[in-house]
Amino acid sequence: MRERTMTDVDDLLKQLDLAEKISLLAGQDFWSLPAIERIGLRSLVMSDGPIGVRGTGWAPDDPSVALPSPTALAAAWDPELAETAGRLLGQEARRKGVHVVLGPTVNLQRTPLGGRHFECYSEDPLLSGEIAVGFVRGVQEHGVGTTVKHLVGNDFETDRMEVDxxxxxxxxxxxYLPPFERVVEAGGWGVMSAYNGVNGxxxxxxxxxxxxxxxxxWGFDGVVVSDWRAARSTVGSALGGLDIAMPQLENPWGxxxxxxxxxxxxxxxVIDDKVRRVLLLALRVGALDGGPEITPPEELDGDATAHELAARSFVLVRNENWTLPLESAGLSKVAVIGALAMDARVxxxxxxxxxxxxxxxxLDGIRRALSGVDVEYAVGADPRPFLPALHSRTRVTIGAHEFDVEPAAVRWIGSLPGGLEMPSVDGLSLATTFTPQDTGEHTFAVSGFGTFRLSINGSVRYEGTLHPPGTGRADLLLSPxxxxxxxxxxxxxPVRVRLEQTIVPGHAxxxxxxxxxxxxxxxxxxMIEEAVALAAESDVAVVVVGTTEQVESEGFDRVxxxxxxxxxxxxxxVAAANPRTIVVVNAGSPVLMPWAEEVAATxxxxxxGQEGGAALADVLLGTAEPGGRLPTTWPRREQDCPVLKITPAGGVVAYDEGVFVGYRGWLRQKAAPLYAFGHGLGYTTWRYDEMAVDATEAVVTLTNAGGRSGREVVQVYVAPAAPDEQRPARWLAGFANVEAHPDETVTVRIPLPPxxxxIWADEGWQTVGGEYxxxxxxALDDxxxxxxxxxS
Structure with a gap:
């Protein structure tokens, strides 16, 4: 069959009546657009996908590869690695029948209190844009669309639906616009429109x-899709550049x-232009007959890719006296401490x-890697407000459909597991036989939303409804x-445990x-005393600390x-008890570290992601080098942050700091951060030998002066030679990854585009002449x- 062109798309458009055209511009359900079979158009399916492609549901019987968070991906400072991540998610999308991935997120990390900070790449627009371009290219190699999001100013969660x-x-x-512009320039097929307003x-x-x-x-020829339920005006959104309003629920179009x-x-x-864009997208992703033949790239191994991405993203911010890497031969007993060491937040x-x-x-990763070493565990401190899911193989029953999960948790949005129809489902059950390892008082918990019955060995121990009648949908999802x-x-x-949940028909x-x-x-x-005692008698103590889902999540900002x-x-x-204390911070965004100078390594x-513990063991033992550099500034104190609070005043948040965001803001104040933008240590040392520059590029030569092979991120900053209060003291202009063996010299060329x-002035982009x-x-400070x- 001949490949269709835009002329063919126009011919198809003429075959549609007004109602059919408009039907293609709004969700037919939670995740998809309708099909029109007579023109060869199949249903276009979308799915969330920043770190894994969920599909049209959250079905635990159809798992998804979970890669490291976007902040982690940016910490590798490597667009080619981001392309690999995108390629894996494109592969996952095809496996799950998804045509469009809802990502990447390029909103800037304006304040570390932003609840969705971990889903964004960086506080710097250039780094965010380059990582996003790599990710988009990787996904779209599979003929799967992306939607760079959220255009624009969705940099916090508080009142995000209404705030201006x-x-x-x-x-x-x-x-704020450059990352979006860069993705459009690189050929991205979609953009997602934000909830918030901008300038009224x-x-x-x-x-x-x-x-x-x-x-x-910018000449964007793709589609603009709303964030879910962000389109609330029929005429306004139709005339305002939106092409697809999602989902079907409370949709203002139709x-x-x-x-x-x-x-x-x-x-x-106006409608015709939107439909052309939808049909072009369908052509690109193979949902319209006659599209280009898609030859997928070589298949990637999900576990291996997740493992590589994790190790490359880890940032070693402190390493006193070369504490890391550890020599396994010199270890007899290792203490692993922290609730998140066992119940990792991936x-x-x-x-x-x-x-x-x-x-x-x-804990699993370290034990596997140190099979001949006594690795002992203590909780130490537990920050989780909810109990973790029971680690026992659990049979889930929904109607006639059954499957097993471990641990004992189920979650989905949209399509139901097993292809069940929503009206037919009035409940579910989780049943397991659990064999305790310890004698004593065990605590069981029910969490979620709905009406539940919990039985232990046939005896009902709880029966009731966790939320009052009339609780809103958002509160149900975000406030279990x-x-x-x-x-x-x-x-x-052995103990028989059974949890039954009643679901109102049609609400599954x-x-x-x-x-x-x-x-x-x-x-x-x-718990703390137990951990301290274990640390004191161990060769080294690894303490895992971090945030919880109730601290870092979409839907609310951090306090x-x-x-x-x-x-x-x-x-x-623990650090006082053992001078060889290594702290692992399991958080998606900056946290305060008042103990930073007390520990040997951080x-x-x-x-x-799913392979985090295995990657951690590799990095601790030197099998892999921690390859990350900070994509965001980490403060010593909250009050030092140039931008912190984001509470709206009268429904408005004013970005009064202007261009002085992130490290640009830190550079114009006296207080220094704990760890600067770009900071990160490896397991070797680098000597920067020489640099040649002109108006178009910087050519940097450097040598691996250490005793191990390693990787360096060469960062190039530009600064006006004369002070300029209207511009930052310096800003990132480019970067590149290099690898070298000991004593090897490498040269890298980093472009300096116009x-x-x-700067942007009333007349548009204007070159500011002078000496730079x-x-x-x-790093920024190195x-x-x-x-x-x-x-000139």
Whole structure:
């Protein structure tokens, strides 16, 4: 069959009546657009996909590879690695029948309190844009579309559906729009419109940005899809550049948009342009007959890719006296401490969540790697407000469909497991036979939303509804509740546990149910004392600390950068007991580390994906080098942050700091951060030998001066030679990864495009002439070479 062209698309458009055209512009359900078989158009299917492709549900019987969080991906500072991640997710999308992945997220990390910080790449627009381009290219190699999101100013969660973000034009152009522009320039097929308003107009209806800038000025030929339920105006969103309104629920288009066209409020040629874009997207992703033949790239191994990405993303921020890497031959006993060492948090909360086929915890990874070493575990401090899911193979029954999960938790949004129809489902059950390892009081918990019955050995221990009647959908999803019961159990004696949930018919589209468990445990003081005693008698102590789903998630912002619970106290006490204390920070965004100078080494692992524990063991033992550099600044104190609070005032958040975001803001104040943008240590040392620069590139030569092969991220910053209060002291202009063996010298060329020396003015992009310092650096605060160039 001949490949179709845009002329063919126009011919297909002429075959559609108004109602059919408009039907293609709105969700037919939660995740898809309708098919029109007579023109060869199949249903276009979308799915969340920042770190794994969920598919049209969250079905635990169809798991998804879980890669490290986007912040972790950016920490590798490697667009080619991001392309590999995208290629794997394109592969996953094809496996799950998904045509369009809803990602990547390129909103900037304006404040570390942003609840969705972990799902964004960086505080720097250039780094964000380059990582996003790599990811988009990888996904689209499979003929799977991407939707870079959320255009624009969706940099926090508080009142995100209603808030109006006030951003000056120069700040928009220089800071917040460049990552989107870069993806459009690289050929991205989709953009997602944000919930919030910008400068007085909701983004779903913002013709200034979506029509004038995105489509006309940048020449974007893809689709603009709304965030889910962000389109709330029929005429406004139709005229404001939106192409697809999602989902079907509370959709303002359909019959209302048909009427608006017939009444003359919306010209039909506006509708035709949207439909052309949808048909072009369908052509690109293989949902329309006659599209280009898609030859997928070589298949990737999900576990191996997740493992590589994790190790490459870890950032070693402290390594006193070369504590790391550890020599396994010199170890007889290792203490692994922290609730998150056993119950690893591998991904962030909200739409970034998937159900992975398995997860490797830090404790599992270290034990596997040190099979001949005594590796002992202590909780130490537990920051989790909810009990973790029971680790026991559990049979889930939904109607006639059954499957097993471990641990005992089920979650989905949209399609039901097993292809079940929603009206037919009125409940589910989780049943397991659990054999306790310890004698004593065991705690079981029910969490989720709905009406439950919990039985232990046939005895009903809890029966009730966790949420009051009338609780809103958002509160149900983002604010689960928990009920706990205790039971005295004997070690080695099997126990039958059954949790039954009643679901109102027709409401099975959203389920998040967990059967939690905690074995007999000392009180908080006792847990810390137990951990300290273990650390004191061990060769080395590895303490895993981090945030919880109730701290970092889509849907709400953080209230503090402090680690939850008594984790800070735990680290200090363990470090005092063992000078070889290594802290692993399992968090997607910055946390305060008041103990930073007390410990021997600190390793940031972000949300590391399903292979995080295995990658951690490799890095601790030197099988792999920690390859990451900070994509965001980590503060010493909250009050030092140039931008922190994001609470709207009168429904408005004003970005009054202008272009001074992230490290740009840190550079113009006296307080220094704990760890600067770009910081990160490896297992070798680098000597920067020389640099040659002109107005178009910097050529940097460097040598691996250490005793191990390693990787370096060469960062090039540009600074006006004369102080300029209207511009940052310096800014990232380019970067490159290099690898070298000991004593090997390598040379890298880093382009300096014209935009490097430009600002946005009333007339558009304007080159600012004069003398500039060109700086080759290991990090923002670790400059190695400097030269000057004059720009005319």
């Amino acid at each position: 973000v006030r951003i000056g034009e120069r700040t928009l152009r220089e800071i 107009t909701s983004m779903a209806s913002n013709g200034r940005l979506q029509e004038d800038v995105l489509k006309k000025e 019959a209302k948009l048909v009427e608006a066209v017939r009444s003359g409020e919306v010209p039909e040629e 991904l962030g909360g909200g739409s970034a969540q998937v159900s992975p086929p398995h997860t490797v915890s830090p 509740r928990e009920q706990r019961v205790t039971d005295y159990l004997e070690a080695g004696t 589209h959203s389920v998040a149910t967990t059967l939690g468990h905690r074995p007999p445990t000392p009180d908080e003081d006792g 503090s950068l402090a680690l939850p619970g008594r984790q800070d106290e735990l680290v200090s006490r 390793l940031l692992t972000w949300f590391p 935009r490097t020396f430009q 310092r060109i700086i080759a650096a290991h 400059q190695r070479l400097e030269s000057t160039v004059t720009i």
